[in-house]
Amino acid sequence: MSGTGPLVVVGDALLDVDLLGAVERVAPDAPVPVLDVVEEVPRPGGAALAALLAARDGREVVLVTPLGDDEGAQRLRALLAGTVRVVGLPWTGTTAVKTRVRSAGQSLVRIDTGGAPGSVTAVTPEAEQVLQGAGAVLVADYGRGATASEPLRALLAATAVRVPVVWDPHPRGSAPVAGVRLVTPNAAEAAGASGVPGKGVGPAAAQAQELVRRWGATAVSVTLGARGALVSYGDGAPLVVPAPPVACVDPCGAGDRFASAAAGLLADGALPTEAVQGAVAAASAFVAAGGAASVRVDAPAPAAAPPAGGSVAEPTSGSAADVIARVRAAGGTVVATGGCFDLLHAGHVATLEAARALGDCLVVCLNSDDSVRRLKGPERPLQTEDDRARVLGALGCVDAVVVFGEDTPEAVLAELRPDVWAKGGDYAGADLPEARLVQGWGGAAVVLPYLDGRSTTSLVATARRTGTIDLDALAGATRPTTHHSTKQESA
CATH class of the missing domain: 3.40.50.620 (HUPs)
Known part of the structure; x- marks a missing residue:
């Protein structure tokens, strides 16, 4: 273990809601499908989803996040109660709520409410104490202001000297602090942040090399969707970790699963390349089970992330339960x-x-x-x-x-x-x-x-x-x- 403390997730927490139903007719007054809603499924989103997934790996997890006193924040706290300890940072904005209207496993429309811009007004003593005792840290930046606070960034930089820090960036977020062990942009984020154009393995290698230098990180891993992930230390040939072929209908949440698995494996003492191998396997299994749509707070926890060797997690009764729940929710x-x-x-x-x-x-x-x-x-x-x-x-x-x-x-x-x-x-x-x-x-x-x-x-x-x-x-x-x-x- 790199540290004996909890895995601390820092970032923007969102509330996700799926409205699940069946479409069997068209509205008489307009050429639009009519959804008969049969179930509303709320779940933690953003950094809160990453924290929940890490906790379901059997880890002690603390979420440090800006939270107001609105209804969305109250629902988030209730959803995480008993699984993830929540340490709120004073926040002047409101909780973002993302509602997906879904039928037969497909999203018909997404409705975003809340999420008024704000800023972190202070880093509380409780948050400082949690970060000082962390065994590893995951920063889940969703571009809503959590990582823009200079006192919080200084605290994260000091933490990165002692324990592994994984930074999952966002185009509208802040750049990672120097000394981060692993940064995990997707292909579009890597291209935008590096200024190196192009898609695919070749451009991703050049983008990762540039970002290691620019961000002062130990390693950068560019996630490539169905192609897996590439990880570079800046010098020498990068490692490409292929993803196993899986049927993917809804990749929502794959990045959170990747980052949370990588952070947990680094906390256990894995090298960045080993952590990326395990994270690819974990994210692939997550997507195969239905992605974020399969996450239910009252459902059995899925299998833990695979060990640092990177082997693909075998299917389990937990993943079967997730698949069945997803299909039944869609009327299948x-x-x-x-x-x-x-x-x-x-x-x-x-x-x-x-x-x-x-x-x-x-x-x-x-x-x-x-x-x-x-x-x-x-x-x-x-x-x-x-x-x-x-x-x-x-x-x-x-x-x-x-x-x-x-x-x-x-x-x-x-x-x-x-x-x-x-x-x-x-x-x-x-x-x-x-x-x-x-x-x-x-x-x-x-x-x-x-x-x-x-x-x-x-x-x-x-x-x-x-x-x-x-x-x-x-x-x-x-x-x-x-x-x-x-x-x-x-x-």
Whole structure:
């Protein structure tokens, strides 16, 4: 750990509200869609969202932010209560409220209210004490005046000498103070701040190099959306961290997830390049789960940010719950299927694609390693549950993967309660064992055609006969063993 204190988030807090509904008709008096609102979902926005996401990584988080005494500020405090400690700075402006009107996972219009300009009139002793005891700091600048206060900037500069500071900038905000460990502009922000034109990896490398010099930062990471991120120390070749392919409908909040994950990893002692790798993985998983639209204060916390090695976080029941909540809020249909998926083949893919076409999301219930051994024998599975989940999660037709340890999926189905339970054609002509359970909450169980001649058993038999794959060695790799990390061995 670089510091033993909390992660302190400094910046402009906003209130975000989603009005979710269905559009099924056009207004009789004008050619506009009519939205029947079924739910209002408020959530912290701006620096407050970054603080909430960091807290859901299991960290102690303090938010230092300008707050007035208006209704928006009161709702923000209530949304963060019990999760993030809020330290308000005296503020002459009003809380910005951003309301998105959404249907079927898409935003129809955004309405901004509040947000009257103001200034921080003082840095309170409480805010000074929090920053002096911080283990790391994230500055989430949304260009509304939080970082323009000279006393606060001086305090942040002094803090950057002691602990890692990550600065997430904004075109209308203030330049980072000198000595920041990592600055995280997006491509447009990097081009504007550096004066170096162009888009793509080549221009981003030149922009990051210039910004390291201009801002006096240790490193600058330019986020490139679906292409991942580039990180530069100013000299030498930059590191490009590719993003895993994910289906992205709403990227809102991805920058906050990136910055909060990077700050947390730097607090744990990661290098900037390691922190960026972990942040790319965390932001990709966040977007795949629905982005900011999937964040609900009363929902289960999502999986923590990945370790500093940068591996992509595996799909979990938490991400499945987020996907299902998002689809249901938009009035969509949730489809689930299940199996071992030990050697993924064309028959599996055909069934998964057919299942996804039945609704608006597909959750795969995956047998754990122990479950597969009980069902298939001691030489199976050929691949670990983590590897099987990652391969499945990489398919465009799969929205989430849930691993279950029982021999049958009844327990996980009762938790997920899908609208449709779909199985491959080897069940044709027989009642699905889970049908009665699914029908109990109004769902349906269906059978999908299966490609003839495709099965894991036949693939294994062919491989053994031809010797094309050492299946014994592969199966042995999935059996329980005792592992010692490099750190443990050297301790």
